[in-house]
Amino acid sequence: MRRVVPFVAVLVVGAILIFTVINYLPPFGSFPQRKLGAFENQSIGQRILENGPRETGATDVVTSVVWDYRGYDTMGECTILFTAVCGVLMLFLATRGQE
Amino acid sequence: MMAGMTTIVRTISRLLFPFMVLFGVCVVLHGHLTPGGGFQGGVIIAASFVMLWLAYSLEQSPIEFKLFRTEVLEAIGGLTLATVGLIGLVMGVGKFFGHVLPLGILGNLLSGGDLPLLNIGVGVEVAASIVLVFYAMLRKTGWDEK
Amino acid sequence: MSLNYVVAMLLIALGLYCLLLKRNLIKMVIGLGVMTDGIHLFLISMGYREGGIAAIISGSMLENTAGFASAAVDPIPQALVLTSIVINICIVALALSMAIWIYRHYGTLDPSEIRRLHE
Numbered sequence: 001m002r003r004v005v006p007f008v009a010v011l012v013v014g015a016i017l018i019f020t021v022i023n024y025l026p027p028f029g030s031f032p033q034r035k036l037g038a039f040e041n042q043s044i045g046q047r048i049l050e051n052g053p054r055e056t057g058a059t060d061v062v063t064s065v066v067w068d069y070r071g072y073d074t075m076g077e078c079t080i081l082f083t084a085v086c087g088v089l090m091l092f093l094a095t096r097g098q099e
Numbered sequence: 100m101m102a103g104m105t106t107i108v109r110t111i112s113r114l115l116f117p118f119m120v121l122f123g124v125c126v127v128l129h130g131h132l133t134p135g136g137g138f139q140g141g142v143i144i145a146a147s148f149v150m151l152w153l154a155y156s157l158e159q160s161p162i163e164f165k166l167f168r169t170e171v172l173e174a175i176g177g178l179t180l181a182t183v184g185l186i187g188l189v190m191g192v193g194k195f196f197g198h199v200l201p202l203g204i205l206g207n208l209l210s211g212g213d214l215p216l217l218n219i220g221v222g223v224e225v226a227a228s229i230v231l232v233f234y235a236m237l238r239k240t241g242w243d244e245k
Numbered sequence: 246m247s248l249n250y251v252v253a254m255l256l257i258a259l260g261l262y263c264l265l266l267k268r269n270l271i272k273m274v275i276g277l278g279v280m281t282d283g284i285h286l287f288l289i290s291m292g293y294r295e296g297g298i299a300a301i302i303s304g305s306m307l308e309n310t311a312g313f314a315s316a317a318v319d320p321i322p323q324a325l326v327l328t329s330i331v332i333n334i335c336i337v338a339l340a341l342s343m344a345i346w347i348y349r350h351y352g353t354l355d356p357s358e359i360r361r362l363h364e
Contacts, residue, residue: 006265014258021250028247031294031319045292045319049300052320053310057202058131058211059302061317065324066136067217071196075180077328078224082177084335085228091342092235093166134301138331206307232338240345 102156102242112154113161119147123226130218131211137218141225149233157234157242164234169227176224183216249290256283270344270354274337281333285326292319 032043048065056064066074103109126133127140151160187197196213203210256279263276297318306313344354351359 003266007262010258010262010265013261014254017254017257018251021254022246025250028249028290029293029295031292031297043319045321046314048320049317050310050314053205053302056211056214057205058214059206059307060131060133061300061302061320062134062323062327063131063136063214064211065320066327067214068196070324071184071217073328074221075184077331078177078180078221080332080335081225081228082173084339085173085231088232088338088342089235091346092239134299138327205302236342236345 103159104154109154112150116147116151116162119150120144123147123222127218127222128215129208131214132206132208137221138225140218141222142229144222144226145229145233148230152233152237152242157237166234169231169234173224173227173231176220176222176227179220180217180224183213183220187213250287253283253287253290256280256286259283268355268357270347270356271341273356274340274344277340278333278337281329285329288322288326292322294318 032046048069049061052061052064053059056068058064058068123140123143125140126135126143127137130136130140148162148164151162155161184196186199188195190199192198198212200212200216202212209215260276260278260280260283263279264273267273267276294317296316298316300317300320300323302310302313347359348354353359
């Protein structure tokens with residue numbers, strides 16, 4: 001009896017999500033022409049596609065977005081990776097000198 | 100815990116090891132021309148070392164592993180990233196990741212400014228990280244008795 | 246009504262079911278991973294262009310950058326998902342390490358029997 005309430009909650013959340021996705025989103029495959037609130041036909045992805053290879057010199061646009069237009073976020077992510085590996089090593093190998 | 104696998108698995112993994120490392124280095128170096136880059140190539144290089152550990156055990160693996168050297172390599176990879184960014188700020192370009200090397204012709208291997216150096220730094224850091232995590236978990240749960 | 250969005254929402258609901266209703270710590274971590282995959286699929290599907298090509302210049306398109314810019318898909322959600330996958334690795338590594346440590350102290354992996362700090 002205790003497990004009926006979470007099960008019903010998961011069903012309700014799933015139904016709300018699927019109903020919202022079918023009715024209230026812009027149609028699938030309409031990349032620059034979507035109307036979100038008051039903005040229409042202004043997309044920063046289109047601007048990066050037009051000026052990217054000329055300003056960066058790399059033919060891969062996704063790599064130039066990761067390192068050149070958003071390089072600060074990638075540097076923060078490397079810090080997160082370093083901290084997580086420090087945590088795992090501390091949990092497992094910290095008693096090396098005491099054995 | 101019984102470690103190691105049969106003779107067929109050991110022979111094939113020892114034959115496949117140099118080709119996997121070569122493929123990972125190729126994915127890292129061509130990061131600005133083909134899909135891939137630093138993170139993906141680093142994981143491929145780390146997977147080749149873990150494959151040798153799973154086929155043999157931790158002590159009988161043909162590649163010798165030193166803990167201190169791998170930790171220093173991981174730190175050097177992270178410091179390369181920050182240093183290349185700071186050089187762009189200090190040496191006159193004005194922004195944090197500003198390009199110091201020339202941009203070059205579109206489509207060559209030596210193009211893209213600072214991008215190949217950043218990819219190499221992150222590749223070294225991610226490979227060392229994944230190898231360290233697998234070494235810690237395998238050694239503490241006893242993968243080295245035969 | 247398209248298949249990508251509905252499957253992404255189904256994956257999120259399945260991951261939520263595993264996270265709430267299972268009695269084993271390892272199964273909860275698996276549910277977290279399934280939910281993250283659903284979110285990534287939804288993010289990438291938001292940037293699709295009808296009949297588009299991948300966002301990489303190659304071969305005969307080296308001179309024709311105007312034609313490339315009107316036929317390629319959105320590159321920004323792909324960069325966001327790259328960062329998110331690496332952060333997911335860190336979360337799962339730390340969660341599994343703590344699960345091994347809890348099993349060594351308490352002898353069980355049931356979260357309703359791990360109630361007070363180990364004396």
